[in-house]
Amino acid sequence: MPVTFRDVLPFDDAFLYKLYATTRAEEMEMTGWNAVQREAFLKMQFEAQRMHYAEHYSRADHKIILVDGKPAGRIMVERSDKEIIGVDIALLPEYRSGGIGSAIIKDLLDEAVREGKPFKIQVEKFNRALRLYMRLGFSLTGESATHYQMEWKGREDGRDEGGGMRDE
Secondary structure, three states: OOEEEEEOOHHHHHHHHHHHHHHOHHHHHOOOOOHHHHHHHHHHHHHHHHHHHHHHOOOOEEEEEEEOOEEEEEEEEEEOOOOEEEEEEEEOHHHOOOOHHHHHHHHHHHHHHHHOOOEEEEEEOOOOHHHHHHHOOOEEEEEOOOEEEEEEOOHHHOOOOOOOOOOO
16 A cells, blocks of 8 residues: 655645545534534534645645645645644545554654754644554643644654654
8 A cells, every 4th residue: 555645736726625524524414403504513623624724834735645646635844944843734534543644653753863953743632633643652731722732852752763655
């Protein structure tokens, strides 16, 4: 199952919206809203996220994650002289829990080690990936009502040196 990346292109908007909606599906189930209300809310939130990212992470690399050549997710990473920020990493449900996200994160951690920079993320408090980040040795650096800010500073976490694109 080869994992590759390509730049986001204008025709990816429909895919990116679909992906975004899947990341909010569990939350939407709890609202009691009908399909029209959910769709309106999700479209509004998708656009708000897009504007937020454009304003705050204008230099981020924005890529489509491909598995066997098919769009499976997206990754946004902003790199500066002092840090690497994982702005957004998301996979479609059928690609979650198969080691793909773990391998991508581990590759970013390897990059952080090579560059001598911390790797920072912000994760929603109910996101299942939180367990992965804790297992990899991220530490909590802050918190809002809905998110944790986390940072990984190096190999002190004891993970293996292999990293790389592999399934667990």
